[in-house]
Amino acid sequence: MAKAATKKTTTKKAPLRKRARNKQGHYIADDPGTPNNEAFGELPVPSMKKYIGIGLALLLIALVVLAS
Numbered sequence: 001m002a003k004a005a006t007k008k009t010t011t012k013k014a015p016l017r018k019r020a021r022n023k024q025g026h027y028i029a030d031d032p033g034t035p036n037n038e039a040f041g042e043l044p045v046p047s048m049k050k051y052i053g054i055g056l057a058l059l060l061i062a063l064v065v066l067a068s
Contacts, residue, residue, distance in 0.1 A: 016043045 020028040020041040030039035 017041065018043050 017040040020039060022028055028038055030037050
């Protein structure tokens with residue numbers, strides 16, 4: 001007896017949020033008079049600069065190794 005095909009559903013994850021802090025490192029409280037929540041901030045999207053730098057470093061190392 002064959003089983004019926006199951007439908008896979010994908011769920012979107014909520015964006016990662018982190019407690020917002022001020023310059024001294026203390027948590028920022030939420031202002032109840034505003035519709036958005038200031039106590040939580042969005043995490044920054046990681047940039048590709050780090051990966052580009054690692055790639056360039058590996059390329060330079062490969063060139064030095066092959067040249068010698």
